Amino acid sequence: MLDATIEVNGLRKRFGPTVALDGMTFTVHPGQVTGFVGPNGAGKSTTMRVILGLDAADEGAALVSGRPYQTLHRPLTHVGSLLDAAALQPSRSARNHLLWLAHSQGLGARRVDAVIEQAGLQSAARRKAGGYSLGMRQRLGIAAALLGDPPVLMMDEPFNGMDPEGIIWMRGFLRSLATQGRTVLVSSHLMSELQDMADHLVIVGRGKVIADTSTRELLAAASGDRVMVRTSSAPEATAVLARAGAIVAADSDGALTVSGLAAEKVVSLLGAKAVPFSEVSAHHATLEQAYLELTRDAAQYRAADAAASPPGPSGPAGHGGTPASGPSAASGQEAAR
């Protein structure tokens, strides 16, 4: 495989008085899923359109595997993309939609049937695409992106309109593509969607990159090393742990939040002093929280900001919560903050 990267370098673009891109710069590497996150209107879609040569940037350049998109021969064999799943002629069947796309890359019908199977669309492929649900259109969009078996994949909000089952399928699917050594760029305005899927994150706001970091680092930075203890004898536990050098705070629901000690250490200390406890768990910050901390300044739209705060998306965040290794389980409770 070529050096399959996406390089975005100093993109600037204005739409009238609005600055859409303000020096957008980042690189996407192969073998991992890169999340492209930011509030609505941060410039994610515009960046992707510029990468695909659909929009012209006022300044800067975007290269795919080292070349501008327009110069790629049979571009879908270099980059597969999904921008807008609704962008198809409703009266054409899904299979025929993929067929013309395949023909544009010199591919045949066999490849079309292969991607239909990959996307799980076999039963509906000959129906008019206009009658598809949003989730099915997303699958069709994925199939189209996979058509050229490209080393680079780029998806704009692929989780939109998908049911939970579909979201799980999509996550696994994108992960497996990355494990095959492909470059996968997935944009989203909901960090929770990327949880446990993205290895790397490019976080943007107001047309430029705020953070370009691996997911693990971001989470570690946001989590601190806090441990939650549930016990029937809080005063004893507090005394024991404070003596060991931890800072202990009592939560409103009776649990204790312990900072400065690892979970294993807390368990062994309480065990040694025979303080009863029902649960000890290491607190993991969700990506959501990490992201909100980062983008608080960059959020352009107060409304979007408010919607991303509790109690809004905390439900899905909890649903997709990270099961911690070992017996300790993290719960994505907002109270942990």
Place this chain on the structure above:
Amino acid sequence: MTAMLTRPGDAVRADRDSFRRLLHAEWTKFRTVRGWVIGTIAGGLLIIAVNLIPGGQCGGMQANGQPSLGGPGCALTLGPAGQAVTDSFYFVHQPMGPAGSITVRVTSLTGSYPPGNSPGQPAASALQPWSKAGIIIKASTRPGSAYAAMMVTGSHGVRMQWDYTQDTPGLGGAVSQTTPRWLRLTRAGDTVTGYDSADGARWARIGVATLPRLPATVQAGLFAASPGSSSVTSQSATGSSGSGASAQATAAFDRVDLRRMPPGSRWRGTSIGAVPNPGNQSPGGGYRQSGGTLTVTGSGDIAPSLPGGDGGTAGSVAGTEVGTFAGLIAVLVVATMFITAEFRRGLIRVTLTASPRRSRVLAAKAIVLGAVTFLVGLPAAYIALLTGERKEQAGGISMYPVPVLTELRLIVGTAALLAVAAVLALGIGAAIRRGAAAVTAVIAVIVLPYFFAGPLAVLPAGAAEWLLRLTPAAGFSIQQAYPRYFQLGFSYTPGNGYFPLAPWAGFAVLCLWAALALGLAGYLLRRRDA
């Protein structure tokens, strides 16, 4: 719902309020799409801009080679009511006092082509249907002055005509040695009465003409005139080509009986309306007297004059509005999009959720669209009239006058035509739901029939007329500015601004189509899933 409404008055008021809000919503929708506002205004501007196309010119060459526009050949002869008239014939006349009469017997009427002016057709066809000769009482020898006349014609029998537009039939059949026609005119003050007779014994009164402010002394006598022959040889989308030739009529009169003429009068021959313009029919002619018989030869016509006739609209008030077609297409596109845009991206669901009574949504759209196009069309039509008149005058062409009310109908009618056509487009758009197909359908039903019946001119007249009676293109009838005259052989074609239906009747046909389309659209909108 019924439980909440206590008094019927409340229900009506609430209803009215909700409809007013709906209108407001649709108006906001319309004005906030820049393309639609621009399109509508562009439609108005197009109506005017077409008059920037250079038109014909009238005039001759000056000695230095520069064209001189205007001049006597371009001026119109105006009749007593201010309308344009043709008044050129050969007149053999004597003065007549406030009371008197003239009686003659006509024994023949023949046609001929002046020497060197034969169109290569058999001379027998030189007598035109409206070649005319007879007796006339005329205010003066000035062209355009008031008159009343009894005459025999080429193929329309005996007629009494006065003041150019009035025409009453008398005895039918052709005049000949064996079937002579007796004609009589009697004057009493402002009133002239015409009689005819087959034998000079039994007289029938044909008509009574009142000629206001007729001078005490008028000219009375014999006349002959013949319009030119014309035949359209080919017509196509690229215009029509025809050939014509001036013709002469010659009539023989005897038993001439003049009463109460001033003593000492003698016959004088005058060529009326002789215009030194080769383009006009030269009203040459003369008379011969031998024994009791007077033979008079003349060409020209005594009739109303209408603009066009040569495939152009020079001098026609209606011609200034021909840009309506261009403006109409812009308006139709906007009107269609006003509804089809709702279907394209599912906006109609939002609209119908906001106001679930679907027919009212359509009605509100129709009212907003109709009002907007009417209000844009009104000033556009008015300015088009002004610029068109100015253009014609700059080219030396005189406008054929029309009454103020006709001008008003032309302006208001053009705006109304745009408005109703826009509503029709709305209906068709709501039924078809696809922008491009709907625009094509709308243009096909409004503009194409006119095109097929008018400029294309492949259809025989009958078929063309039915197209303009039955299709929405009948609406263009509202732009007819000049009446038709039975006594004037003229090609009353769409190209010359004539339609088979009367102005308001044709407009009513368009309205009917718009109502049908809107009704169908409302039915479909209610039946179909949004």
Place this chain on the structure above:
Amino acid sequence: MSQAPPAQRACPAEMSRASRASMRDALHAEWTKARTLPGNGWLHLAAIALTVAVSAAVAAAVRCPSGHCAEDPAKISLTGIYLGQAVIAIVAVLGVSTEHSTGMIRVTLAAMPRRATVLAAKAAVLTCPVLASGAVAVLGSVLAGRLILPGHGIGPGHGYPDLSLTSGPVLRAASGSVLYLTLIALLSLGIAAAVRDGAAAIGIVLGLLYLFPILGQVAGTGTWHRHLDQLAPMTAGLAIQATTGLHSLPISPWAGLGVLAGWTAAALLAGVILLGLRDA
């Protein structure tokens, strides 16, 4: 779209091979697109049916009992083109405008980033079916004229030329009408690519076609009228249908078709430039 990156320039032979391949792919893709749009077949059928029906109706309406009318039998039997072209224009416009209205143009341009190539492929894919359905429509119309007109005093028995494709002028009128329809389709394609919206595009196309002869009436019979006839896409283009009275035409048959070709070229050029300049 001015970026042709100097760094990436491959050797010319390789470039041309690649661009030939991408043109071939684009043609294949656009053909599949046109083929799988169910409305297209119906529109072609409608174009044929309307053309033949109007031609036959006009042929049936024309009467020339004296046998001395200045009628051109070829022109009469091809009258349906005046209406058929509107349907062909819809086919052409929809081929572009639906992509814009659905947003599918982005998918297309992501798959085929060479925009001029896309438009060229669309033009080529449009041309073939229009040539075919145009040929059927014209043959049907001529056949109808041949069957109907002699019964109405316009036929070989009345001194008119036989409506047979073996006669040079008739062949020119028939084949020229097919070419005319094709040029109208391409003109519509160019305009649709330039203005993107289907309704607006079809309005402009039909305005361009039908308005000139109507507005020509303002210009009277003077030289301006003649100039308008020489410049108008429809009147000039359909000069090709004339088989009699060629000397009185405002423009000679092939030159007239050339004028239409000029309009078409201008529209396509505008389409290519605007498609290239605009963000998709």
